[in-house]
Amino acid sequence: MIAVICAMESEAEHLRRRLDEAHESTPIDLIVSGIGLVNAAAATATLCVVERPGAIVNYGCAGAHRDDLGPGDVVLGDRVVHVSSQIVLPSGERKPMGFLFHVNEVRTETDAIATDPALLAVARHAVDGSALPPWPGETVAPRVVVGPIASADIWTQHGESIRTLHDLHGSLCEEMEAAAIAQVAAIHGVPFLAVKDISNNELRRATEATARGLPSLESLRPELGRRAALVVEAIVREWSSAGR
Template sequence: MKNKKLKIYSYLALITILLLSILSGCGSSSQSKTVTKEKTKKPILIEGAMPIEVKDFSKKLKNVKEEKSGTFVFYKGTIDNYPVVIAKTGKGMENAAAATAVAIEKYHPKAIINQGTAGGHDPKLHVSDIVLGKRTVNIGSFKTEDKGKNQGIDPKQWKPMDLMASEGSGSSSKSENIRYYEGDKGLLSAANSVKDKYTKGNVVEGTIGSGDIWDNEIDRIKWFHDKYGTTAEEMEGFAEAQMANAYNIPFLDIRVLSNNKTNGGKYNPNTAVPCQDYVYDVVEKYISDVKK
């Protein structure tokens, strides 16, 4: 009789152990799936050309890890438990395009925000005002007039050259169109919804021009403002927008005016700091929208 009872208790104990193992395995599997899901979230990519445009933002991230690829530096971390990558791209269109392509292939971002300083083209705007890039445009790609020796040069007659118009030589009329990349509506919505938090100036939508040039000629600036509709100029945004468009990733350019030659606004690089604070608010809002 005792032997029978012992056998029954042994069977019951074995069944209990098996059930606990199964339940434990299910819990571990569920937990593992949750962790995997967290790790596979596509990050938001924030870009800035210079150290002054990324260092303050990188300090706001949690669990920061620095990675490098060539001359490009990436800071991986989180905001509100959501993955964020900050890229220090270096100045200029070539650096911006290359860094963005590397970041896309490496991190597969859900969205891209380019941010930093810019020069003003609109006399109504002042130093510390922020421009949300409803559009970005290349102001550094031109085809000159056909002139012979000693016939001079006339930059105002130069025609825009759209390098994405065709795979040909660029001689077609289509290549003379001005190409604009539109800012993503979701990112624009998030940016507009938190603009009241920015207290250093106004936040407006506009057209941001990009090119490997720093314009100080007021008549030249006015020409871009009138012909291209530019609100501000910088050296990276269009190249990054082009890469984002190639990979079908939402993109927005956000720029703070560090100077404005059209109304005497003197250069102040320190405007980069409050711009990063504002962009942080934009990212928080976008993350909350994504989580809904």
């Protein structure tokens, strides 16, 4: 069984519509965790204990960390970085702490959690030569790129801060669930992959704010996670055809 986790129902709808035709023999459990690291960790821990999936794929929308990544582009995460795990030194400098967890009483400290190599290979093969629908108002088909995904309960809009994160971690995008899902999956020994499509690029244009002064992607809701869902469908087909 493959478990697919996304944060919002609006993201899940894109895959749910196609789920019945996405595979031939591999059961799929589509889970909406809620937004943020705590919600994602709780959902993943329950999943791993109760169902013990063969793999976990997390998909949804993300903000770009590079100028050249535009709305609709898809990132296959080759690793996940927990960018809100840090120490603020007496000097005011922020030092990344990365991940700290125990598996069978063995302590693990790591700057990033790498994607399962076999699962990433399946994903690469699945998207090879694929064509995704352009973002509204765009004429060029979105790209699929591979690289690190930054994760935190933080929405970074400050351009210099985004560039600092990219320079430090090589991150292509940021989102709010993958670090938690990756860590819980690692603790339980379940292969994990994050697939994110770019919804906003604050380096190009600041996301519009609500009356409360908070950024909102509500007007883009029909597009959020749509292309990532298509990629996940292709991955599930590839996984199923390989008899996994």
